[in-house]
Amino acid sequence: MQVPILKQGDYLIASVQAVLTDTDLLELRDRLTEQVGTYRARAVIIDLTVLDVMDSFATRTLRALAQSLRLRGAATVIVGIQPDVAFAMTQLGLQLGSVATALDLEEGLELLRRQERRGGSHVR
Amino acid sequence: MSDDLRLPIKSDADVVTARQQGRELAARLGFGECELTLIATAISEVARNIVEYAGRGEVVLSLTDVNNSPGIIVVARDEGPGIPNLELALRDGYSTHGSLGLGLPGARRLMDEFEIVSEVGKGTTVTMKKWLPRHTMRFPLSPRR
Amino acid sequence: MKGRGNLVAVSAPAAAATDDLMRELVAHFREQRDTLRREWVEQMKAKGLLAGLTPAETETESVTIYDTCVGCLETGKYDGAQAYATRMAERGVLRGMTPEQILGGLLTLRDVYGRSLFHRYHRDIARLSAALDIYEPVANKILAIVALAFIEEREKVVREEREKLVRQQQEAIRELSTPALRVRERLLILPIIGVLDSHRARLLTEHLLRAIRANRAKVVVMDITGVPNVDSKVANHLVQTVDACRLLGATVIVTGVAPEIAQTLTAIGVDLGRIITVCDLQGGIDEADRLLGYRVIATDPGGPSFQAARAQEG
Numbered sequence: 001m002q003v004p005i006l007k008q009g010d011y012l013i014a015s016v017q018a019v020l021t022d023t024d025l026l027e028l029r030d031r032l033t034e035q036v037g038t039y040r041a042r043a044v045i046i047d048l049t050v051l052d053v054m055d056s057f058a059t060r061t062l063r064a065l066a067q068s069l070r071l072r073g074a075a076t077v078i079v080g081i082q083p084d085v086a087f088a089m090t091q092l093g094l095q096l097g098s099v100a101t102a103l104d105l106e107e108g109l110e111l112l113r114r115q116e117r118r119g120g121s122h123v124r
Numbered sequence: 125m126s127d128d129l130r131l132p133i134k135s136d137a138d139v140v141t142a143r144q145q146g147r148e149l150a151a152r153l154g155f156g157e158c159e160l161t162l163i164a165t166a167i168s169e170v171a172r173n174i175v176e177y178a179g180r181g182e183v184v185l186s187l188t189d190v191n192n193s194p195g196i197i198v199v200a201r202d203e204g205p206g207i208p209n210l211e212l213a214l215r216d217g218y219s220t221h222g223s224l225g226l227g228l229p230g231a232r233r234l235m236d237e238f239e240i241v242s243e244v245g246k247g248t249t250v251t252m253k254k255w256l257p258r259h260t261m262r263f264p265l266s267p268r269r
Numbered sequence: 270m271k272g273r274g275n276l277v278a279v280s281a282p283a284a285a286a287t288d289d290l291m292r293e294l295v296a297h298f299r300e301q302r303d304t305l306r307r308e309w310v311e312q313m314k315a316k317g318l319l320a321g322l323t324p325a326e327t328e329t330e331s332v333t334i335y336d337t338c339v340g341c342l343e344t345g346k347y348d349g350a351q352a353y354a355t356r357m358a359e360r361g362v363l364r365g366m367t368p369e370q371i372l373g374g375l376l377t378l379r380d381v382y383g384r385s386l387f388h389r390y391h392r393d394i395a396r397l398s399a400a401l402d403i404y405e406p407v408a409n410k411i412l413a414i415v416a417l418a419f420i421e422e423r424e425k426v427v428r429e430e431r432e433k434l435v436r437q438q439q440e441a442i443r444e445l446s447t448p449a450l451r452v453r454e455r456l457l458i459l460p461i462i463g464v465l466d467s468h469r470a471r472l473l474t475e476h477l478l479r480a481i482r483a484n485r486a487k488v489v490v491m492d493i494t495g496v497p498n499v500d501s502k503v504a505n506h507l508v509q510t511v512d513a514c515r516l517l518g519a520t521v522i523v524t525g526v527a528p529e530i531a532q533t534l535t536a537i538g539v540d541l542g543r544i545i546t547v548c549d550l551q552g553g554i555d556e557a558d559r560l561l562g563y564r565v566i567a568t569d570p571g572g573p574s575f576q577a578a579r580a581q582e583g
């Protein structure tokens with residue numbers, strides 16, 4: 001199932017669905033990379049609220065995505081990771097590295113706004 | 125147990141199906157949300173390895189009740205290239221494909237029991253078990269009161 | 270006493286004779302009740318088996334036991350002994366009486382009965398043998414009943430104690446896993462007290478993650494002053510907990526890591542760099558306030574009380 005991407009001001013918001021195959025994820029990666037350029041987006045929020053499993057493939061792909069978006073001048077914030085998913089990720093040994101995280105969409109937007117007020121275009 | 129659930133694995137969509145089915149089956153046994161996520165994540169890892177390294181194989185899910193301790197058994201089986209060095213493959217960070225190398229060691233940490241048999245040229249079988257905690261103490265999602 | 274064996278297989282007329290003898294024994298024990306019971310009490314006293322019993326208790330107890338035993342001999346039924354044994358075991362175990370004490374008393378009584386039979390029948394060995402053949406199985410059975418009751422009771426108490434312990438532990442874990450205190454908006458404090466093993470670290474993390482979500486916390490101050498033996502294992506648990514919290518967008522500040530421990534951990538390769546550590550709890554809260562964008566105003570210059578005010582942003 002294709003992940004919908006919403007444009008909101010300078011931001012792109014991708015809301016990942018419960019059923020996320022590797023193909024869906026790779027396709028999301030490609031579309032986000034492309035749209036960040038097209039819309040000159042300053043930041044991307046990836047909302048994982050309904051995602052029930054974050055495995056090593058998903059983590060690696062999201063980390064790589066954040067990195068390539070940063071090279072294109074956009075910050076990435078991952079929001080909505082559920083407590084149980086976070087727990088499983090750390091048990092497995094997965095980390096998001098330097099990718100910014102926030103509790104939910106609202107917090108993610110707040111985080112980005114705060115960063116912009118401070119004058120930096122990057123998160124953390 | 126005759127109600128084994130055999131799931132053919134040959135694409136990334138099958139990986140999703142396997143972990144969903146695993147979660148559902150484990151939920152029927154009474155596992156809590158947190159454990160269900162651990163189980164589903166472990167299944168995702170071993171099923172993905174099948175797609176990635178063997179091309180195809182199967183995941184068999186079953187319930188067990190040995191000595192009155194109920195649990196779920198996950199068997200991931202393929203007839204792919206096999207793993208030449210298991211010790212290495214189970215090490216955190218070891219990957220032949222430039223990946224994170226956390227799939228096998230991670231799945232092992234997520235489950236209670238983990239066993240892997242592999243023969244080069246013959247295939248790989250991963251057997252994982254998770255037991256239902258005896259004193260299933262559940263914390264509600266929100267704090268008490 | 271060797272010759273007694275050939276009397277064991279009793280034929281029908283012999284059975285009638287046995288019955289008569291049994292009645293004779295019962296009558297004998299009833300007649301001698303006061304003498305024998307007193308003798309028994311004296312012997313128990315001499316062996317120190319009555320420790321902890323008042324004279325009045327000794328009186329009533331000894332009467333009951335004495336009569337119960339004679340009753341068993343008379344009726345061939347052991348309900349009375351069973352009931353008494355259970356009751357005695359309950360009380361005995363509760364009071365911390367040893368099996369030696371309880372069984373020792375009964376063994377003494379057995380000897381007292383036995384000796385009185387010897388006195389009575391020692392001139393007629395065949396009759397003495399027959400009398401002992403009747404009396405000894407009864408005495409043994411009573412002993413077995415009491416011993417079993419005692420063991421069962423002990424097991425019950427041990428089991429109950431174990432269950433109580435498990436309950437207490439679970440309760441303790443529950444308590445220990447729920448101390449995430451919301452100090453102010455967006456800020457949780459988690460004082461961890463006691464040993465942090467992997468099981469507890471797991472419960473703690475699970476709970477903390479949920480508390481973060483429920484309280485929409487952005488900063489957690491985790492105070493480990495109360496955790497003994499902070500070694501690499503404990504540190505790795507902490508690192509995992511901190512990582513998990515970060516996935517939910519919360520920053521964890523760890524306080525109460527003694528400098529020498531921090532040094533040791535770094536030396537053995539624990540990546541403390543990923544954790545913000547601050548010396549003490551107050552320092553941790555100050556740091557948290559700074560992260561949250563609060564401005565800290567001291568209301569009482571001399572005192573430690575602080576008032577948090579949202580910093581002007583812009």
Ligand SMILES: Nc1ncnc2c1ncn2[C@@H]1O[C@H](COP(=O)(O)OP(=O)(O)OP(=O)(O)O)[C@@H](O)[C@H]1O
Nearest residue numbers: 056173177206213219220223224225226227228248
């Ligand atoms: N079913 C399999 N058949 C053949 N080789 C396998 C199989 N599963 C794992 N391997 C080998 O074991 C190595 C380690 O597997 P593991 O899942 O731990 O890491 P990974 O797949 O490389 O990375 P990650 O799972 O973190 O994305 C793999 O790189 C691969 O060489």
Ligand SMILES: [Mg+2]
Nearest residue numbers: 169173227228
């Ligand atoms: Mg893998």
